[in-house]
Amino acid sequence: MTREGVEATPTETIEIPPASGRAVTLAKGDRLRVVDVEGSQVADVVAFAADGEREAFSQSFTRILLDRVDVRVGDSLLTAAGEPLLTVVDDTVGVHDILFGPCNQMLYERVFGVSGKTGCREHLAEALEPYGIGHERVTDPFNAFMNTRIGDDNRMTILPPTSRAGDHVDLRADRDVIVAVSACAADVNDCNAGVLTGIRLEIFRDGTKP
Numbered sequence: 001m002t003r004e005g006v007e008a009t010p011t012e013t014i015e016i017p018p019a020s021g022r023a024v025t026l027a028k029g030d031r032l033r034v035v036d037v038e039g040s041q042v043a044d045v046v047a048f049a050a051d052g053e054r055e056a057f058s059q060s061f062t063r064i065l066l067d068r069v070d071v072r073v074g075d076s077l078l079t080a081a082g083e084p085l086l087t088v089v090d091d092t093v094g095v096h097d098i099l100f101g102p103c104n105q106m107l108y109e110r111v112f113g114v115s116g117k118t119g120c121r122e123h124l125a126e127a128l129e130p131y132g133i134g135h136e137r138v139t140d141p142f143n144a145f146m147n148t149r150i151g152d153d154n155r156m157t158i159l160p161p162t163s164r165a166g167d168h169v170d171l172r173a174d175r176d177v178i179v180a181v182s183a184c185a186a187d188v189n190d191c192n193a194g195v196l197t198g199i200r201l202e203i204f205r206d207g208t209k210p
């Protein structure tokens with residue numbers, strides 16, 4: 001039972017070390033709190049329906065159906081069929097990204113000339129391997145705490161996050177889902193303000209709420 005002003009204890013807590021990913025299953029109604037532990041750290045979040053074809057969260061169709069490029073409290077992360085997977089129910093930051101794909105080995109090589117460095121796409125795929133979800137399906141994150149802009153020249157810019165230690169965004173499962181989250185590995189630009197830190201997942205099951 002949650003009393004006013006008293007934080008409920010999560011059913012489960014998962015610490016994601018810097019530059020790595022973890023996956024978790026949520027039942028409909030469960031809540032996932034994504035915590036920026038030290039501040040200025042982006043968390044890439046991908047989601048899949050737990051049943052059927054494991055339909056994925058779609059950045060592009062979420063943008064189209066929201067008719068904007070940001071995600072706010074009350075908004076749902078949608079599949080390409082327009083079905084909600086997760087809904088944002090609390091948010092202490094209000095700055096997130098649904099424009100960029102996950103950082104990955106190809107981008108590090110092609111854009112930054114860094115060879116052999118794995119990124120969020122590889123780390124999310126590794127976490128999703130037990131669920132039979134492969135690298136080719138990890139394309140479309142909700143980039144929590146990522147601070148991006150589209151300029152007057154239409155270029156996309158990555159700015160340092162505005163999130164501080166302990167900031168969080170809460171996602172409620174709209175159906176049974178598989179969610180993977182990575183502590184973004186990008187240390188080559190402002191994405192994580194130049195320092196890679198960890199992300200904590202707090203999971204509230206069976207109707208408990210933070």
Ligand SMILES: [Zn+2]
Pocket residue numbers: 044102103104119120121183184185186
């Ligand atoms: Zn990343």
